[in-house]
Amino acid sequence: GDSVTQKQGQVTLSEDDFLFINCTYSTTTYPTLLWYVQYPGQGPQLLLKVTTANNKGISRGFEATYDKGTTSFHLQKASVQESDSAVYFCALVAGGSNAKLTFGKGTKLSVKS
């Protein structure tokens, strides 16, 4: 079945640092790769979606791309702010799957001022 691996459980940065979170995936379909963000006490919110390999998704200063060759996708931001502190999940929607999401374990980002 489909799977997503997100190894970075926790990342601590200072304001204006560069953020990079990586995920790898496995699927036999043509997937859509997504990043969700979850703030305390809230449900996950869609941050970015990338439907075509090597294309970029950009939102709120975050950028996501995926590499079909290495079956990896990553989230980056050039300069994080304290308000970016949250849990970031990578997720996959397999082609033709009724929008069933397969999530990674999440990366808790803490940004210190």
Next chain:
Amino acid sequence: GPKVLQIPSHQIIDMGQMVTLNCDPVSNHLYFYWYKQILGQQMEFLVNFYNGKVMEKSKLFKDQFSVERPDGSYFTLKIQPTALEDSAVYFCASSSSQNTLYFGAGTRLSVL
């Protein structure tokens, strides 16, 4: 943005009892989902629902689980009877066209 409301936010129940988790999806959304997240672990798909029917369910969706949305009211997840391993946060989500999912804030279920 669109809001999915989940009621209650926290439910404590004795093992063996029945529990119903309620979800008020985004109005005019037609696709509904439940996900389960055990503390510290990833969110896992349970079931999705469209046009009054379960479309797909995972192996986590045990026989004790059921979902329904009677007459456009709450989309519910019922567990009967509950077991200790059902303790988790349950997230409801809805979407208009199998595209972007909007999630609620979750219901934390504690089975004692």
